[in-house]
Amino acid sequence: MWSFFLQQDEPVSHGLPIAINMDIAPQLYQYQKKLPKTSGVYLFLDERKYPLYIGKSVNLRSRVASYLRNAKAQEERIQRMVHEARSLKFVETETELMALLLEDSLIKKYLPVYNIRQKQFRDYRYLQLSDDTYPRLITLEDPGKIQKHIYGPFRDRFFIQRLQEIFSRYLGFRSCAEANPIKSCIELDIGQCLGPCVLMEVQEAYAMASEQVAHFLEGEDPGVISKIEEEIRICIKDTRFEHAQRLRDDLIFCDAFFNRQRFNHRFRVEHLKIEAREEGSPGYLFENGALKEVVLRDGRLCKVGEQLDLFDLSIVKEDEPRFLLDRANLVYNWLKKNQSVVRYEFQD
Numbered sequence: 001m002w003s004f005f006l007q008q009d010e011p012v013s014h015g016l017p018i019a020i021n022m023d024i025a026p027q028l029y030q031y032q033k034k035l036p037k038t039s040g041v042y043l044f045l046d047e048r049k050y051p052l053y054i055g056k057s058v059n060l061r062s063r064v065a066s067y068l069r070n071a072k073a074q075e076e077r078i079q080r081m082v083h084e085a086r087s088l089k090f091v092e093t094e095t096e097l098m099a100l101l102l103e104d105s106l107i108k109k110y111l112p113v114y115n116i117r118q119k120q121f122r123d124y125r126y127l128q129l130s131d132d133t134y135p136r137l138i139t140l141e142d143p144g145k146i147q148k149h150i151y152g153p154f155r156d157r158f159f160i161q162r163l164q165e166i167f168s169r170y171l172g173f174r175s176c177a178e179a180n181p182i183k184s185c186i187e188l189d190i191g192q193c194l195g196p197c198v199l200m201e202v203q204e205a206y207a208m209a210s211e212q213v214a215h216f217l218e219g220e221d222p223g224v225i226s227k228i229e230e231e232i233r234i235c236i237k238d239t240r241f242e243h244a245q246r247l248r249d250d251l252i253f254c255d256a257f258f259n260r261q262r263f264n265h266r267f268r269v270e271h272l273k274i275e276a277r278e279e280g281s282p283g284y285l286f287e288n289g290a291l292k293e294v295v296l297r298d299g300r301l302c303k304v305g306e307q308l309d310l311f312d313l314s315i316v317k318e319d320e321p322r323f324l325l326d327r328a329n330l331v332y333n334w335l336k337k338n339q340s341v342v343r344y345e346f347q348d
Helices: 027-033 060-069 076-084 096-110 116-123 157-171 200-217 224-237 241-269 321-337
Strands: 040-045 051-057 087-092 125-129 137-140 150-154 271-276 283-287 290-295 301-303 342-347
Touching: 027 060, 027 087, 040 060, 040 096, 051 060, 051 076, 051 096, 060 076, 060 087, 096 290, 096 321, 125 157, 125 200, 137 157, 150 157, 150 321, 157 200, 157 224, 157 241, 200 241, 224 241, 241 321
Parallel strands: none
Antiparallel strands: 040 051, 040 087, 125 137, 125 150, 271 283, 271 342, 283 290, 290 301
16 A cells, blocks of 8 residues: 655755764654554655655564664764654555565655665666777766667676676677777787778678677677687696686676676566466566566555556656666566565566
8 A cells, every 4th residue: 555645856965064963853753653564665854855765674664663773873874864854754565576666766766865776876887889880889877868779787887897808808899999990909919809990801700799799788698608618628628727717707707697688688678477486475567677567465466557656667767778777687686586486487
């Protein structure tokens, strides 16, 4: 049952003085006592009723009580948040996953100053495969309304650098930043670029390498795994064990990447059905990234427009691909955590 409606105001800035009295507003304790012992999302609000912090829990009353009961034991960020809070709001949800998705959507909508996730979200990086004569990968901090050839989200530039190394080492894909390079570089000399800018005979091979990079970023192995495994066998035969270990690291990285990216890509373009392994547990249906319906523990069916109105993609700017990419990441992590109790399948 929805227990909350919040009108969006303009965000306010919150100064963080060096010394501050960490007293807690007495009314927060009264708000906390009224919270249900069910799953949902809670919001600490400032004096203007704007969210300072948004969180989720399987037991709202217990979780919020932990902030108030052990305030001085919390990290300074949380102490300051509780000190500034003047009221609480909550949304009661039927399932833990619904609480997780709602928390994520509300954090993206209101960008509370004390939520770490919104800062991490802003730090994510994305990749775009360019339309240059010799395609390259362009790193984007915010893809905006770009819809074509966008991949991610990736946690930081170092992860992207690792991807670039894999592409150069095993596919010969260029890592230079120029849109139209016209001279040779060291990457060609050491065999980590096909050199389409200076070698006319490799242009067809480079076009194929570009397609392989796109497949890789969508979670499809273009033959990289077999290349690495063959190199490992050669290294072990030649007793180059240190190099073989580095290759194993590449193998583990690629395998984990494929699993995640394959899921993220299909999540955006197909239907995802999540079912419980045992009867009496919730099930979910996503269509192109949007949660459309939930089968509750008692068999009741919730559809968008009933309890799920806040899960419509419109709340998170459906024309910005990073929101949908991040949601895919969130659902993937939840499924990994709960793989012993749920199973899923994609449907066209």
